[in-house]
Amino acid sequence: MVKKYADLYLDARKALLPKEGQFASNIARELICAASGKTAEQMIADRELYASEEVCELAESFVKRYVKGEPMPYILGQWDFYDMTLTVTPDVLIPRDDTTVVTELAIKKALFLEQNPRILDLCTGSGCIGLAIAKRVKDARVTLGDISQGALRVARRNAQDLKLAARVKCLPIDVKKPAQEFLGVFDLIVANPPYVTSAEMKMLDPSVRDFEPHLALDGGEDGLDFYRAIIENFTPALRANGYLCFEFGMGQENAVCMLLERGGYEILELRKDTADITRAVLARKREED
Numbered sequence: 001m002v003k004k005y006a007d008l009y010l011d012a013r014k015a016l017l018p019k020e021g022q023f024a025s026n027i028a029r030e031l032i033c034a035a036s037g038k039t040a041e042q043m044i045a046d047r048e049l050y051a052s053e054e055v056c057e058l059a060e061s062f063v064k065r066y067v068k069g070e071p072m073p074y075i076l077g078q079w080d081f082y083d084m085t086l087t088v089t090p091d092v093l094i095p096r097d098d099t100t101v102v103t104e105l106a107i108k109k110a111l112f113l114e115q116n117p118r119i120l121d122l123c124t125g126s127g128c129i130g131l132a133i134a135k136r137v138k139d140a141r142v143t144l145g146d147i148s149q150g151a152l153r154v155a156r157r158n159a160q161d162l163k164l165a166a167r168v169k170c171l172p173i174d175v176k177k178p179a180q181e182f183l184g185v186f187d188l189i190v191a192n193p194p195y196v197t198s199a200e201m202k203m204l205d206p207s208v209r210d211f212e213p214h215l216a217l218d219g220g221e222d223g224l225d226f227y228r229a230i231i232e233n234f235t236p237a238l239r240a241n242g243y244l245c246f247e248f249g250m251g252q253e254n255a256v257c258m259l260l261e262r263g264g265y266e267i268l269e270l271r272k273d274t275a276d277i278t279r280a281v282l283a284r285k286r287e288e289d
Contacts, residue, residue, distance in 0.1 A: 003056055006047040008032055012063045019067055031066065034076050035059035069207050082132040086158050091150030092125040093216045099192055101271045102247035102280035103132045106190040109243050109282060110137045113187050120145060120183070120237070122175050122191040122230060125216055127155030127168075129190055134164045143183070145173030148215055176229045179237035189238055192247040193226035195219040223249060227256055231263035240287045243268075246280065253278040 003011070012028035020027055029040055035058040036043065036051060051059070065075050073079035073094045078087050081095035082103055088094055106129065110117055116139045121130030124144040134142040142164075144155045152170045159168040171183075175193070196204065196217045208217070219225050227246065238244060244265060248256045257267050265283035273279045 001056065002050045002053050004048055005032070005036070005043055005051050008051055008056060008059055009043070009047070012059065015063050015067060027066065027072075028063070030072075031062040031075070032059050035062055070211055071207050074211060081126075081128045084128070084131060084135065084158075084162060086126050086128055086131075087154055087161065088126055089150070089154055090211060091148060091213060092154050093212055095126055095128040098273055098279055099128060099247060101273050102190065102192060102245055103129050105269065105271050105280045105282050106188065106245045107133055107136045109245065110140055110188055113137075115139055116141060117187040118184065119143070120186045120189045120234075122146075122173065122189060122234065123193040123216065123226065124155050124170075125151050125192075127158045127170070129192060131155075131158055131162055131164060131168065133190070134159075134168050135162065140167065142168045143186075144168060144170045145175075146170075147172065147174045148213070151213075151216070175226060175233060178233045183237055185239045186237055186242060187239060188243045188245065189230070189234055190245040191226075191230055193219065193230065195223045195226070195247075195249040195252060197221065197223040219249075222255070223252060224255055224259065227259050231259055231265075235263060235285065238285050240285065242285045244283050244285065246283075248279065248281070250277050250279075253281065256281060257283075 009028055009032050013024045016024035016028055033040055033043055036055045062075050071094055073088045074090055078085055079095055110133050119133055119140050119142045121144050124130055124146045127144045130142045130144045134140050146152050156170045159165045194217050196219055198221050201218055246256055260283045264286050266286055267283050269282040270278050271280040
């Protein structure tokens, strides 16, 4: 059944009120805009016009999905990160503000590397970190790697949409296996690997546990399986005095730094997020004696 935009909005707000309270109006407006392709201003101007049956059905499905707990980025199919609008699907984690810390740390280092630096973003997901680096570091050659074919499809689309495909490659890479020789040697490797412990996986918020890919979340018993694997398998793919940059979970900094030092790295910098939680590390590969 077709409805006026005003009625579509009011019905959405009513359905969202029990879950979102004072935020129901803003969320209803965002969902209706997404379903109709209109801006908020256009929707207000057209409030007495009838929306098509297709728009009504899509808007109502968006509201139902939201009420059931599905995260907004998956409903919208996109999310903003580091001045980029990225496609996101349930094949990839939703880019979060926490990840801007490791992104900024990697960009800061990449800007001062030699000309045409080669950069590898492991466990790339949507490609958000590597693409942000490619966008800021104009001569960087970036490889986005992930074991998930679904994630690589998303990363590839984002690279194309951002017009970065000429300098960005997307490759299937399993960090739990030795780096393949054809990859060559990199100046900087960055990763936001799975770091949720097995115990924490059971206690995740339903909006994460029930919708986001466990493959990109589960870091094993102590949450450090992927850090061990990357240090062991990809240190040979890093040039002498090259750099490794990790994001990690709350309280994991000491364990990650210990793994890096044992793996032949010198810790250069730790970074905190806006909540004063240490979230990222930059380390340099020591030259062999």
